Amino acid sequence: MAGKTSRKTIRVDYLARVEGEGALEVVVRDGRVQSAALSIFEPPRFFEAFLRGRAFGEVPDITARICGICPVAYQMSSVHALERALGVTVEGPLRALRRLLYCGEWIESHTLHAYLLHAPDFLGYAGAIDMAGDHGEIVKRGLQLKKVGNEILTLVGGREIHPINVRVGGFYRVPRRRELAPLAERLKWAREAALETVRWVAGFDFPEAERDYLFVALRHPGEYPFNEGRIVSGRGLDIEAADWENHFEEIHVARSTALQARLKSGESYLVGPLARYALNADRLSPLAREAATEAGLGAVCRNPYRSIVVRAVEVLYACDEALRIIESYEEPDAPAVPVEPRAGSGCAATEAPRGLLWHRYRLAEDGSVAEARIVPPTSQNQAAIEEDLVAHIQGCLELPDEALRERCELTVRNYDPCISCATHFLKLTMDRG
Amino acid sequence: MASPTRKPRLAVWKFASCDGCQLSLLDCEDELLAVAGALDIAYFMEATRGRIEGRYDLSLVEGSITTAHDAERIREVRRRSRRLVTIGACATAGGIQGLRNFADVAEYAAAVYARPDYIATLATSTPIAEHVPVDFELRGCPISKRQLLEVVSAFLAGRRPVTPAHSVCVECKLRGTVCVMVAHGTACLGPVTHAGCGALCPAYDRGCYGCFGPKETPNPASLSGRLAALGMDGGQLGRVYRSFNANAPEFRQESQRHGRQDEPQDDQG
Ligand code: SF4
Numbered sequence: 001m002a003g004k005t006s007r008k009t010i011r012v013d014y015l016a017r018v019e020g021e022g023a024l025e026v027v028v029r030d031g032r033v034q035s036a037a038l039s040i041f042e043p044p045r046f047f048e049a050f051l052r053g054r055a056f057g058e059v060p061d062i063t064a065r066i067c068g069i070c071p072v073a074y075q076m077s078s079v080h081a082l083e084r085a086l087g088v089t090v091e092g093p094l095r096a097l098r099r100l101l102y103c104g105e106w107i108e109s110h111t112l113h114a115y116l117l118h119a120p121d122f123l124g125y126a127g128a129i130d131m132a133g134d135h136g137e138i139v140k141r142g143l144q145l146k147k148v149g150n151e152i153l154t155l156v157g158g159r160e161i162h163p164i165n166v167r168v169g170g171f172y173r174v175p176r177r178r179e180l181a182p183l184a185e186r187l188k189w190a191r192e193a194a195l196e197t198v199r200w201v202a203g204f205d206f207p208e209a210e211r212d213y214l215f216v217a218l219r220h221p222g223e224y225p226f227n228e229g230r231i232v233s234g235r236g237l238d239i240e241a242a243d244w245e246n247h248f249e250e251i252h253v254a255r256s257t258a259l260q261a262r263l264k265s266g267e268s269y270l271v272g273p274l275a276r277y278a279l280n281a282d283r284l285s286p287l288a289r290e291a292a293t294e295a296g297l298g299a300v301c302r303n304p305y306r307s308i309v310v311r312a313v314e315v316l317y318a319c320d321e322a323l324r325i326i327e328s329y330e331e332p333d334a335p336a337v338p339v340e341p342r343a344g345s346g347c348a349a350t351e352a353p354r355g356l357l358w359h360r361y362r363l364a365e366d367g368s369v370a371e372a373r374i375v376p377p378t379s380q381n382q383a384a385i386e387e388d389l390v391a392h393i394q395g396c397l398e399l400p401d402e403a404l405r406e407r408c409e410l411t412v413r414n415y416d417p418c419i420s421c422a423t424h425f426l427k428l429t430m431d432r433g
Numbered sequence: 434m435a436s437p438t439r440k441p442r443l444a445v446w447k448f449a450s451c452d453g454c455q456l457s458l459l460d461c462e463d464e465l466l467a468v469a470g471a472l473d474i475a476y477f478m479e480a481t482r483g484r485i486e487g488r489y490d491l492s493l494v495e496g497s498i499t500t501a502h503d504a505e506r507i508r509e510v511r512r513r514s515r516r517l518v519t520i521g522a523c524a525t526a527g528g529i530q531g532l533r534n535f536a537d538v539a540e541y542a543a544a545v546y547a548r549p550d551y552i553a554t555l556a557t558s559t560p561i562a563e564h565v566p567v568d569f570e571l572r573g574c575p576i577s578k579r580q581l582l583e584v585v586s587a588f589l590a591g592r593r594p595v596t597p598a599h600s601v602c603v604e605c606k607l608r609g610t611v612c613v614m615v616a617h618g619t620a621c622l623g624p625v626t627h628a629g630c631g632a633l634c635p636a637y638d639r640g641c642y643g644c645f646g647p648k649e650t651p652n653p654a655s656l657s658g659r660l661a662a663l664g665m666d667g668g669q670l671g672r673v674y675r676s677f678n679a680n681a682p683e684f685r686q687e688s689q690r691h692g693r694q695d696e697p698q699d700d701q702g
Contacts, residue, residue, distance in 0.1 A: 045530040049541035068453020127481025147462040161453040161575040172639040252547040
C-alpha cells in the first residue's frame, strides 16, 4: 500500500458519528506519525461579540455561561480585568472570599475529573457508575468530596453552577463568620478525604511518558496561584497579564471552532495542573507538599498521565487553603467597593482548574464593553495535546484502530478539556498511507 | 414504560450550551448512585464512554440549535426517544447564544474569528421545541437539580412533573425574603420570572435577573414602568430582558419595545 493514499475510518455508528464532539485525524507515512489533528466541533456561541454594548456590571453573569464546569474562573478573570479597567482594587476579606470561592471550584472540578472521568480509565471502567459496582466506597468518597466543593460555591456564590453573588468590586452579600463555621467542619473531613485521594491515585499504573513541556502558569510572591500573579514560564518568561498579547498569539485552524494559542516564537506550551505545580510547588501548603513528595511527584512532573496525581494534590491544597481562609476571615464592612463607570482597558489572568484563563476588556465612557477578548485554557493546550498524541500513537502504531482510539481518548482526557470540547467519544481517522 | 426485564434507559444529549445543565445531574452527589440504580444510563458523554445503542425511554436534551447539522441530529434523537425533556434556557429558549437573533451573525463571526469563513453556523439560535415535539420543558440557566430529580422521578412513575409556573416573587414570600424592590429600590425581574431557583438572588441582596425565563402570563410592560421609575433608561430596559432567555416570546417582545429602531423587528409574535 506504500505510496497510495488510503484513509481508514474507524466504524462509528450513526448517532455517535454525528455527535462528533471531537475528531482526531492521524496521518502515518513509512511507519512514522506525521501529524495528529484534533478537531473540535463545538458550535460557536460568540461571547466576545455579544458582550459588546453590555454594561460592565452585567459581564460576570454573562461570561459564567461560557462554561458550566468552571464558571467561577470566567467570573474571576472578568471581574479582575474590569476592575483594572475601572481603576479599582479589591483587597482584604473580599479578596480572601474570592480565593475561597475559587477553592470551591477547584475542589469540585478536579474531583469530578479525577473520580468520575479519569480514574475509570486507569481502572478499566467505562465510567464511575460502573466503577461504583466494584469500588462503591471510593466512588462515594469522591462524590462527597466533590460535594464539599459545591457547598463552598453554594454558600459564597449562591449556587454551584453559575454563582449569582460575584460582582465587579466584590460581592452582593458576604457570609457571616458563623455561616462559615459548619463549612470548616466539612472541610476538615474533606482534607482527610483529599489526602486519601492522593494516595489512591498515586498507586495507579501510569504509562511511561515524559515530554519536555514548556510550562506556563501564574506565579504569585506568596500564594499558590488562583486570582493573581505574573505569567511565568519554565524558560524564563516573566510578564504582566497586560503583556500577554505581546508574547502569545492565537491561530485559527480551519478544522476547529476553537482558536489555538502559541508563543509568538511558534512554540506550543502547556497550562494547567502540571504547569502550576512545576512553577509553584514551593507555594503549596506543607501538608500538600508532603503529600506530593510521598506520592513520588518530585519537583516537576512531565508525565501527562500523572496529572491526576497533581490534581489530587491541588484538591488537598484547596481544602487546606479554604480552611485557612475561613479561620482568619473577618467580616468586611461592605460587600463591595464602590465602582464608577469610566473609559479604560484592563487585562487579567486567573488559574481556572484547567489552566490560565486570560481576559481583556476595553470599556467606553459609560462603562459599557467596547471590545472583549477571552483566551481559555483548552485552546492554549490544544497544540500540546496534538504533540502528545503524535508521540503516543507512534509508540502503539501496531494496535488495531479501536484500541488505538481508546488510548487516544485517554491521552486527551489527561488534559481535562472542558467537556464542551471533550472527547468521551473520539472519532479517529487513521491514514496509514 | 420499559418491559419488566429491563430498566428504563436514560440518555443525555448536548447541543450548543455550556454543559452546566447536564452537570446538574452529576451534582446530585447524594442521589446519583440511586438514579443510576433505577435507570440504565445509556448515553451520557459527560459521564461515561459506555453506550447502549437503540432507543431511549427518557432523553434529556441540553443546548440550542445553531447549526444545520444539529437541526438534523435533534430529529434523530427525537426518533429514538420515547420521552424527550429539554433542560435549561439554551434548550427551552435558545440561551445566551440566542442574542445573535437580534444581530447579524456574519458580523459576530468576524468579531470573534480571524477566519470567519471557517465558521459554519446558522443565523439563529433556536429552542429544541421549534424543531421537534417536546414532552416537557425544564427551565433555568442552569436548571435546579431538585427540579431535575423531580422530572426524572416523575417520568419513572409515569406522571407529570410538578414545577410551579408562578413567579419568583411567590418564592420570596415562601422563603420569607423581604422584597428588594420595595425595601431597597433594587431593580428585580422577580415579578415576571418563572419560579424554580428558590428566589436565590433576592436572598443575596440583589435583584432577580431572569435565569428561569418568563412565568406563566407575565406582565413585563407593567414591570418596565416600575423599573423606569427606579431609574432604568431605555437602553437598560432593552438589555435587562435580553440575556439567557432573550428569545422567550414575552421577554423578546418587551426588550424590542425598548430596543433600537434599526434592529430586526419581531417576527415570532
Ligand atoms: S441553560 Fe445556562 S446553564 Fe444550561 S447549558 Fe445553557 S448556558 Fe449552560
